[in-house]
Amino acid sequence: MQVTREQYRSLVSAALRSPPRHGRSPLVLYMVDMLDLPDSVLPDLPELVSAGSNILVVGNKVDLLPGDSPDYLKRFRKLLLKSCARLGILPAAKGIGDQADRTGRHNLVDVHLISAKTGYGVEELISKLQRSWKCNGDVYLIGTTNSGKSTLFNTLLQSDYCKSKAPEVINRATISPWPGTTLNLLKFPIxxxxxxxxxxxxxxxxxxxxxTEEQLSGDEQKYLKCLKKQGYLIGRVGRTFQQQKSKGIIHFDPDELSFNMEEEPVIPSKKPKERVEFTYNELKDARWFFDTPGIVKENCVLNLLSEKEVKIVLPTHAIVPRTFVLKPGMVLFLGALGRIDYLQGAKSSWFSVVASNLLPVHVTTLEKADGIYQKHAGDTLLKVPTGGEERMREFPPLTAQDITLEGIGIFEAVADIKLSSAGWVAITAHLEDKLQLRAYTPEGTALMIRKPPLLPHIVAIKGKRIKGSVAYRTKKPSPLVENIKSNKPMEKKVPKM
Ligand SMILES: Nc1nc2c(ncn2[C@@H]2O[C@H](COP(=O)(O)OP(=O)(O)OP(=O)(O)O)[C@@H](O)[C@H]2O)c(=O)[nH]1
Ligand SMILES: [Mg+2]
Known part of the structure; x- marks a missing residue:
C-alpha cells in the first residue's frame, strides 16, 4: 500500500498519538535503511511521534554492505546515532522499560543493526524487546518506504516474538487486512x-x-546456502514455542495458561484443525505489533523510476564494491542516474562505487562525457532509465554540484558522494591532494556529501588492477553466519557491534 505523505502522517500519527492503551504509549520501532543513511532518517519523525515516546532504532539491510574493517558495525551504529541526534532523537536517560521521559523529549532507547531478510541480529532484537519492553504496550514499526518493515514483520512472525498461533492465522490476514483494526494496519499479537x-x-x-551447519535439516542447509550467496551477514531465526504438527512431538507451553487466568489453555493436538483461530480471551489483553505503510521520501530518485528500473537500482544481493583509479579529466557514470567529473587534482584518486551490482558503471573522459550521456542515456550501456530517447525526453536532466575535497591518504576515503538512493561513490585521494569534483543527479533529487564516509576503508576491498584499464577486479568478502558453530575459521567470528 502506497500512501501520500499527508495520508501517512495522519494514519501513523493518529495511531502514535492516540491515548495510550493499557496506560502506556506504544513503543516505536523506527526502521532506517542503512544503505540510504542519512536520507532514510525522516526529518519529520519528531512531529509524528508524541513527545516522550520510547523509540528503538533499527538499522536494516546490514547484510548488503561489505565490512571494510573489523569494527565497521560499531561505526554504523555511531553514524546512525548521530543522524538521529540531529533530529533531536536522543539517547534516553532511562532504559526501555521505563515510562516516557517527563521532559517531553523522545527517548531513543537503543540502536540495533539487523538484516530483516537474512535474520542477522533479529534474535538479539527479540531478546532485547522481551527483556526490556516485555509486553508493556503495543509496538509500531515505522520508517520510509522500502526500508524493510514488512520483511521484518514477516521474519518476526516466524519467531519467538509472536503468539505461537499467529503465523497460521496471519497467513490469511496478509491477504485481507487483520479484522478489527481501525487503521487497517497489519498486526500480530505479541x-x-x-x-x-x-x-x-x-x-x-x-x-x-x-x-554445526551439517547438523541442520536439509531444508535449513539449502536456505542457508542460498542466503550466503545473497548477503554478507546471516542469522538464523528459530522458534521455541511453535505448535508442532508433525512427528507427533507436542511442545506444551505452560505459560499459555499463565498469561491470563481466563485465557483458554491451548492444548496442541496431533491433528490441528484446518482453520486456526484465536479465541476472544486470547486476544482481549493482547499487545500488538503493527506494520505500517512506508513514508515516501522526498527528492528520491526512486520516485522517478518504473518498477522494472527500481528492481535494477535497489540492491537485492550483497554489494560488491567496484573501484576505479581516475586521473583528473575523467568522468564516472553510475547508470544514467549519476555522474562524477574529476576536474582537478595533483594525482590519481580512487573512486569506489557502492551500488546495486546490476547498475552499470561507465568511465570516460570529460570530452566524451556529454556525448555519451546524449547517446546512451535510456539504452543498454547505462541501463537505467530504460526506454530510449522517448523516455529521456520526459526524464529530468542531470544537474550539477561542485565539490571540493582534500585527500587524507591512500588508505582512507575522505567522503562519500551519495547520488540520491542510487548508491554512492567513496573518494580516496593522496594526503593533502586538493580535488575539484562536479557531481550530477537528476534534477530534483538529493545529492549529498557524506562526511565521514560509511565505509572509509573500502578501497582495500579490491582485487588486482585489470591490465590496461582503470578498473580493479572485484573481490567479494566472505559471508558470516551468527548463531551457528562452524568448522571454517572465517565463519567463527561475527563482528562485534
Ligand atoms: N538484502 C536485504 N533486503 C531487504 C532487507 N529488508 C528488506 N529488504 C528488501 O527491501 C525491499 C523492500 O522491503 P519491504 O519489507 O517491502 O519494505 P517496507 O519498508 O515494508 O516498504 P513499504 O511497505 O513500501 O513501506 C524488498 O525487496 C526486500 O526484499 C534486508 O534486511 N536485507
Ligand atoms: Mg511494507
Whole structure:
C-alpha cells in the first residue's frame, strides 16, 4: 500500500498519538535503511511521534554492505546515532522499560543493526524487546518506504516474538487486512515473555548455537546456502514455542495458561484443525505489533523510476564494491542516474562505487562525457532509465554540484558522494591532494556529501588492477553466519557491534 505523505502522517500519527492503551504509549520501532543513511532518517519523525515516546532504532539491510574493517558495525551504529541526534532523537536517560521521559523529549532507547531478510541480529532484537519492553504496550514499526518493515514483520512472525498461533492465522490476514483494526494496519499479537518462556528461549538459543551447519535439516542447509550467496551477514531465526504438527512431538507451553487466568489453555493436538483461530480471551489483553505503510521520501530518485528500473537500482544481493583509479579529466557514470567529473587534482584518486551490482558503471573522459550521456542515456550501456530517447525526453536532466575535497591518504576515503538512493561513490585521494569534483543527479533529487564516509576503508576491498584499464577486479568478502558453530575459521567470528 502506497500512501501520500499527508495520508501517512495522519494514519501513523493518529495511531502514535492516540491515548495510550493499557496506560502506556506504544513503543516505536523506527526502521532506517542503512544503505540510504542519512536520507532514510525522516526529518519529520519528531512531529509524528508524541513527545516522550520510547523509540528503538533499527538499522536494516546490514547484510548488503561489505565490512571494510573489523569494527565497521560499531561505526554504523555511531553514524546512525548521530543522524538521529540531529533530529533531536536522543539517547534516553532511562532504559526501555521505563515510562516516557517527563521532559517531553523522545527517548531513543537503543540502536540495533539487523538484516530483516537474512535474520542477522533479529534474535538479539527479540531478546532485547522481551527483556526490556516485555509486553508493556503495543509496538509500531515505522520508517520510509522500502526500508524493510514488512520483511521484518514477516521474519518476526516466524519467531519467538509472536503468539505461537499467529503465523497460521496471519497467513490469511496478509491477504485481507487483520479484522478489527481501525487503521487497517497489519498486526500480530505479541507473546507474553514470562520468566519460564525467557528461560526456555535462552536454552533453545544456546542449543542452536552449538549446531554445526551439517547438523541442520536439509531444508535449513539449502536456505542457508542460498542466503550466503545473497548477503554478507546471516542469522538464523528459530522458534521455541511453535505448535508442532508433525512427528507427533507436542511442545506444551505452560505459560499459555499463565498469561491470563481466563485465557483458554491451548492444548496442541496431533491433528490441528484446518482453520486456526484465536479465541476472544486470547486476544482481549493482547499487545500488538503493527506494520505500517512506508513514508515516501522526498527528492528520491526512486520516485522517478518504473518498477522494472527500481528492481535494477535497489540492491537485492550483497554489494560488491567496484573501484576505479581516475586521473583528473575523467568522468564516472553510475547508470544514467549519476555522474562524477574529476576536474582537478595533483594525482590519481580512487573512486569506489557502492551500488546495486546490476547498475552499470561507465568511465570516460570529460570530452566524451556529454556525448555519451546524449547517446546512451535510456539504452543498454547505462541501463537505467530504460526506454530510449522517448523516455529521456520526459526524464529530468542531470544537474550539477561542485565539490571540493582534500585527500587524507591512500588508505582512507575522505567522503562519500551519495547520488540520491542510487548508491554512492567513496573518494580516496593522496594526503593533502586538493580535488575539484562536479557531481550530477537528476534534477530534483538529493545529492549529498557524506562526511565521514560509511565505509572509509573500502578501497582495500579490491582485487588486482585489470591490465590496461582503470578498473580493479572485484573481490567479494566472505559471508558470516551468527548463531551457528562452524568448522571454517572465517565463519567463527561475527563482528562485534
Ligand atoms: N538484502 C536485504 N533486503 C531487504 C532487507 N529488508 C528488506 N529488504 C528488501 O527491501 C525491499 C523492500 O522491503 P519491504 O519489507 O517491502 O519494505 P517496507 O519498508 O515494508 O516498504 P513499504 O511497505 O513500501 O513501506 C524488498 O525487496 C526486500 O526484499 C534486508 O534486511 N536485507
Ligand atoms: Mg511494507
Amino acid at each position: 507473546i507474553n515473555p514470562t520468566p519460564d518462556r525467557l528461560f526456555r528461549r535462552q536454552e533453545r538459543l544456546k542449543a542452536d548455537a552449538e549446531k
